[in-house]
Amino acid sequence: MSKPSFAPRAARDVGAFDRACDVAVVGFGIAGACAAIEAAEAGADTLVLERAAGGGGTSANSGGLVYLGGGTPVQRAAGFEDSAEEMFKYLMAACGPDPDASLVAPYCEESVAHFHWLAARGVPFGERFFPDAHEPPGDDGLTYSGSEDVHPFCEIARPAPRGHCARVMGPKGGLLMRALLGAATGAGASVQTGARAERLVVEGDGRVCGVELRLGRELLRVRARRGVVLASGGFIYDEGSVARHAPWLLRCKAKTGTEHDDGSGIWMGAAAGGATIRMEAGDITLPLFPPVVLKQGLFVNAQGQRFLNEDAYFGRSGEFALLHQGGNVFLVVDDGCFGRPVHFPVEVAAVGETIAELEGELGLPGGALQQTLAYYDEHAARGEDPLFHKQPQHLRPLDRPPYAAIDLRPEHFVYSAFTLGGLQIDARGAVLSHAGDPVPGLFAAGRTTSGLSKGGYSSGISLGDGSFFGRRAGRRAAEEGQSPG
Amino acid sequence: MSKPSFAPRAARDVGAFDRACDVAVVGFGIAGACAAIEAAEAGADTLVLERAAGGGGTSANSGGLVYLGGGTPVQRAAGFEDSAEEMFKYLMAACGPDPDASLVAPYCEESVAHFHWLAARGVPFGERFFPDAHEPPGDDGLTYSGSEDVHPFCEIARPAPRGHCARVMGPKGGLLMRALLGAATGAGASVQTGARAERLVVEGDGRVCGVELRLGRELLRVRARRGVVLASGGFIYDEGSVARHAPWLLRCKAKTGTEHDDGSGIWMGAAAGGATIRMEAGDITLPLFPPVVLKQGLFVNAQGQRFLNEDAYFGRSGEFALLHQGGNVFLVVDDGCFGRPVHFPVEVAAVGETIAELEGELGLPGGALQQTLAYYDEHAARGEDPLFHKQPQHLRPLDRPPYAAIDLRPEHFVYSAFTLGGLQIDARGAVLSHAGDPVPGLFAAGRTTSGLSKGGYSSGISLGDGSFFGRRAGRRAAEEGQSPG
Numbered sequence: 001m002s003k004p005s006f007a008p009r010a011a012r013d014v015g016a017f018d019r020a021c022d023v024a025v026v027g028f029g030i031a032g033a034c035a036a037i038e039a040a041e042a043g044a045d046t047l048v049l050e051r052a053a054g055g056g057g058t059s060a061n062s063g064g065l066v067y068l069g070g071g072t073p074v075q076r077a078a079g080f081e082d083s084a085e086e087m088f089k090y091l092m093a094a095c096g097p098d099p100d101a102s103l104v105a106p107y108c109e110e111s112v113a114h115f116h117w118l119a120a121r122g123v124p125f126g127e128r129f130f131p132d133a134h135e136p137p138g139d140d141g142l143t144y145s146g147s148e149d150v151h152p153f154c155e156i157a158r159p160a161p162r163g164h165c166a167r168v169m170g171p172k173g174g175l176l177m178r179a180l181l182g183a184a185t186g187a188g189a190s191v192q193t194g195a196r197a198e199r200l201v202v203e204g205d206g207r208v209c210g211v212e213l214r215l216g217r218e219l220l221r222v223r224a225r226r227g228v229v230l231a232s233g234g235f236i237y238d239e240g241s242v243a244r245h246a247p248w249l250l251r252c253k254a255k256t257g258t259e260h261d262d263g264s265g266i267w268m269g270a271a272a273g274g275a276t277i278r279m280e281a282g283d284i285t286l287p288l289f290p291p292v293v294l295k296q297g298l299f300v301n302a303q304g305q306r307f308l309n310e311d312a313y314f315g316r317s318g319e320f321a322l323l324h325q326g327g328n329v330f331l332v333v334d335d336g337c338f339g340r341p342v343h344f345p346v347e348v349a350a351v352g353e354t355i356a357e358l359e360g361e362l363g364l365p366g367g368a369l370q371q372t373l374a375y376y377d378e379h380a381a382r383g384e385d386p387l388f389h390k391q392p393q394h395l396r397p398l399d400r401p402p403y404a405a406i407d408l409r410p411e412h413f414v415y416s417a418f419t420l421g422g423l424q425i426d427a428r429g430a431v432l433s434h435a436g437d438p439v440p441g442l443f444a445a446g447r448t449t450s451g452l453s454k455g456g457y458s459s460g461i462s463l464g465d466g467s468f469f470g471r472r473a474g475r476r477a478a479e480e481g482q483s484p485g
Numbered sequence: 486m487s488k489p490s491f492a493p494r495a496a497r498d499v500g501a502f503d504r505a506c507d508v509a510v511v512g513f514g515i516a517g518a519c520a521a522i523e524a525a526e527a528g529a530d531t532l533v534l535e536r537a538a539g540g541g542g543t544s545a546n547s548g549g550l551v552y553l554g555g556g557t558p559v560q561r562a563a564g565f566e567d568s569a570e571e572m573f574k575y576l577m578a579a580c581g582p583d584p585d586a587s588l589v590a591p592y593c594e595e596s597v598a599h600f601h602w603l604a605a606r607g608v609p610f611g612e613r614f615f616p617d618a619h620e621p622p623g624d625d626g627l628t629y630s631g632s633e634d635v636h637p638f639c640e641i642a643r644p645a646p647r648g649h650c651a652r653v654m655g656p657k658g659g660l661l662m663r664a665l666l667g668a669a670t671g672a673g674a675s676v677q678t679g680a681r682a683e684r685l686v687v688e689g690d691g692r693v694c695g696v697e698l699r700l701g702r703e704l705l706r707v708r709a710r711r712g713v714v715l716a717s718g719g720f721i722y723d724e725g726s727v728a729r730h731a732p733w734l735l736r737c738k739a740k741t742g743t744e745h746d747d748g749s750g751i752w753m754g755a756a757a758g759g760a761t762i763r764m765e766a767g768d769i770t771l772p773l774f775p776p777v778v779l780k781q782g783l784f785v786n787a788q789g790q791r792f793l794n795e796d797a798y799f800g801r802s803g804e805f806a807l808l809h810q811g812g813n814v815f816l817v818v819d820d821g822c823f824g825r826p827v828h829f830p831v832e833v834a835a836v837g838e839t840i841a842e843l844e845g846e847l848g849l850p851g852g853a854l855q856q857t858l859a860y861y862d863e864h865a866a867r868g869e870d871p872l873f874h875k876q877p878q879h880l881r882p883l884d885r886p887p888y889a890a891i892d893l894r895p896e897h898f899v900y901s902a903f904t905l906g907g908l909q910i911d912a913r914g915a916v917l918s919h920a921g922d923p924v925p926g927l928f929a930a931g932r933t934t935s936g937l938s939k940g941g942y943s944s945g946i947s948l949g950d951g952s953f954f955g956r957r958a959g960r961r962a963a964e965e966g967q968s969p970g
Contacts, residue, residue, distance in 0.1 A: 005920045007691065007758065098732035206492065240921075244762045244909070247583035267919045273492065273756065277729045280765040303872045305790050324809045365871035371856055386850035387788045424729065434752045435490045436725075 006267040008202040009212050009221075017210060017223035021047035021190070023477045024211050024224035026197045026265055027232030029057030031446030031466035033180040035229040035474030037121065040187035042478035044226055048184065049195040049213055051232070051260050056177045058233055058257045059463060064172025065145050066118065066467065067460030069162035070111040074142050078129035082160035084108040089157035090148055095453040095461070104452055106427050107468055114468055115164065122179035126167030132292055139167045146458025147313040151389035163460045176463070197264065200228060200272045200442070208272055208441035227441040227477035230431070231470055234419035234447035235263025236282075245279040245421065248322060251410040252284060252417035261418070265448035269423045273439045274431040278450045279421035283457040286318035286408065286415055287343045288331065295394040296337035297406070298376060302328040304359065304368030306376070309388035315457040318415055321408060329408045330362065332369070336400040344414040349407035358403045373398060420457070422449040429473025441480070443473035491752040493687040494697050494706075502695060502708035506532035506675070508962045509696050509709035511682045511750055512717030514542030516931030516951035518665040520714040520959030522606065525672035527963035529711055533669065534680040534698055536717070536745050541662045543718055543742045544948060548620040549657025550630050551603065551952065552945030554647035555596040559627050563614035567645035569593040574642035575633055580938040580946070589937055591912050592953055599953050600649065607664035611652030617777055620944065624652045631943025632798040636874035648945045661948070682749065685713060685757045685927070693757055693926035712926040712962035715916070716955055719904035719932035720748025721767075730764040730906060733807060736895040737769060737902035746903070750933035754908045758924045759916040763935045764906035768942040769803035771893065771900055772828045773816065780879040781822035782891070783861060787813040789844065789853030791861070794873035800942040803900055806893060814893045815847065817854070821885040829899040834892035843888045858883060905942070907934040914958025926965065928958035
């Protein structure tokens with residue numbers, strides 16, 4: 001089957017539209033839901049077009065963390081100081097290379113207000129701090145969801161936990177999305193499910209004025225008087241596009257997304273004049289923790305060298321392992337820190353009564369791993385990690401045989417990936433052309449866009465920027481068309 | 486000044502064209518020259534539009550190496566065996582991540598024929614092998630221009646030198662381009678210099694049928710009956726675009742290109758429906774050699790660890806240093822291998838009578854560099870490099886104080902960069918849409934496209950794929966319009 005072309009339809013070639021609205025929102029995950037809420041609350045006749053049988057998308061299947069900070073009520077209740085400035089410093093350091101300050105700055109400045117907005121729309125944020133891992137398994141509401149409290153970020157910005165989630169036992173994305181989907185319909189947005197958007201409809205002057213879609217076998221044209229918001233996710237499920245733009249992500253066995261994350265919103269927007277940027281970027285997660293005790297182990301590469309502090313966020317270790325070490329990595333543990341990862345099975349690549357034996361089993365250069373361990377142990381005994389500055393609570397000499405090497409090569413362990421590249425937007429959610437001008441009538445948010453993260457990631461950023469810029473895109477679309485046009 | 490939009494002009498909005506031809510070629514570097522030769526030789530009325538006052542572009546300013554192999558007469562005369570299969574194995578390994586086999590395969594299979602084609606058009610290839618560095622300073626004609634003869638590539642494919650250049654003392658790109666520019670006009674192509682192409686002209690069905698350009702203050706529309714070939718270089722001189730797509734390249738002090746490498750061909754082609762891919766990719770050169778003696782030194786990172794065999798091609802060491810080590814790298818040398826790089830001045834970051842002293846001066850973690858050197862020296866004394874497999878001729882213990890660390894951080898040494906991302910083409914030089922279909926009437930070659938290299942580089946690849954796919958694009962364009970349209 002040949003792929004659809006996504007080329008825009010000229011408005012003059014559309015005889016009569018089958019339906020009309022002020023604002024059409026393509027996709028009903030968190031970005032689309034928040035766009036729909038704002039557009040509808042601003043008085044726009046709002047129609048959401050969702051391909052699946054119901055809303056929620058990848059957001060509903062997610063861990064439900066929203067990256068929020070700057071001093072939210074939850075942070076304060078749990079005793080953490082935070083500010084927009086510290087949050088900005090962290091995100092600019094962690095979301096690189098070269099995050100867009102014009103997006104990060106408002107995101108941080110308005111984060112507390114955004115928390116209240118979400119809460120007011122029915123998201124029941126938990127209030128207790130969960131200290132041990134990235135995603136609270138219980139009904140706690142706050143956790144470190146990135147590398148805030150580890151090197152080098154703890155020296156760049158004052159650490160604070162910013163992963164906020166709904167107070168519910170078990171998966172939290174579903175509860176979050178039930179609240180927001182309900183808020184969207186409650187605000188008056190109409191939702192058409194089973195609607196596969198295929199093209200934008202464009203006026204002769206380039207203005208986006210509608211959407212062409214398939215509903216079952218039927219081809220429908222929807223007129224969008226004020227504008228279209230693209231919020232249909234990323235492209236991790238379109239293997240051909242991943243191969244073209246970010247082929248290394250194909251080495252990850254798991255995809256974070258749904259089968260509708262095929263990039264259709266990106267290609268439609270690009271064909272209508274939107275610029276795509278940073279299409280190579282992806283979140284690459286190495287979900288080794290919990291158990292936390294594994295952080296006492298050592299990441300080593302094919303030369304038996306360490307390459308990262310082992311207490312880094314697992315989106316950072318995945319990136320370093322796959323992109324910078326070519327995936328040739330192991331975790332060396334001793335009997336004092338061996339543990340089975342909770343989320344995925346592991347393969348043990350080698351065991352040995354001594355490091356020399358382990359090194360030989362792994363086929364590492366003779367003496368290299370022994371030297372790495374000798375250096376590490378000597379300093380760990382003093383509570384120091386001069387090479388990578390792992391936090392003291394995870395430091396101790398690995399001196400309890402037997403030893404094992406957990407195989408972290410992507411063919412042997414489950415890495416998980418999703419795409420971060422997409423349409424370039426401005427801080428108000430407008431899609432920009434290559435020349436940097438807004439494409440008239442076109443807005444976008446979430447993983448259809450290149451948002452806060454240009455590669456480096458922390459959990460909660462996608463629900464965070466999807467909801468935040470989704471709101472802005474919806475509001476802007478609703479306002480836009482009220483001017484002369 | 487706001488950037489031009491590059492949005493295509495609808496043919497129906499063009500009253501009368503100011504000029505007409507069969508094939509319009511945008512840009513007169515090596516890709517454009519070869520496209521023009523083939524188009525003109527195929528009988529097409531061919532018009533080249535060049536922005537500068539004369540042809541040549543970046544190609545004329547280059548070192549003039551063309552990556553050719555598979556058993557060229559020059560290779561055979563110099564006693565090197567080569568085959569299309571070995572060349573293919575090398576390029577697929579060296580031009581990654583994930584080069585496009587559908588481009589690499591014909592490039593290798595027809596490389597000998599391409600050599601003869603270039604020679605027949607007046608490129609006077611030298612015949613002597615130059616063994617010592619990447620670009621022969623004298624009138625030799627063949628050299629190793631990549632990592633063919635070093636680890637890991639020498640184990641992947643049988644090594645052969647494939648950098649071919651014109652037989653001339655001094656800069657060789659100029660002579661190469663004089664031959665090809667002359668061949669283009671000799672074949673009957675017309676050349677309009679000072680012509681800045683700004684938009685493609687497109688029929689209602691999406692077919693590209695012309696170019697809108699500025700000649701001085703005048704706006705001209707050129708009808709191209711059979712098609713347009715975009716061959717106007719990459720975008721390294723458009724800082725805004727580099728910041729959006731490949732920001733790490735901004736850390737390189739030197740740009741390989743001319744000020745016309747602003748990506749205009751890429752943006753015009755994309756606006757007319759062409760897909761852009763691998764826009765993050767760039768060649769990053771760390772031009773430390775010659776002198777070759779420096780390869781006896783050790784690349785070390787901020788942890789005092791080695792990270793690459795020091796005899797790797799300098800486009801590979803640049804990539805590893807900047808992308809994988811964040812640019813925090815030094816070259817450690819002793820009195821036996823200190824030498825001033827020929828091309829650029831170096832800063833010495835530290836000196837010491839002992840490695841411990843050097844380590845302290847550099848502020849590296851205590852003991853780390855000493856451990857690295859101890860391991861290296863022990864094995865180098867036996868002619869071995871178990872970590873990175875540097876070739877034996879560069880191996881010896883660094884035991885001749887004083888020691889020095891050459892500063893290879895990009896703020897202290899000249900890295901040189903150009904972009905490798907661009908329009909996606911098929912093997913016949915047609916620009917492809919996101920859906921993988923040729924954009925009718927649109928062709929491209931050279932650094933306006935994503936060609937042989939998706940990141941990893943060897944010298945001569947740009948003149949190589951620019952000339953090879955330039956020829957194919959020109960021929961295809963000339964043939965295209967002879968069918969019904």
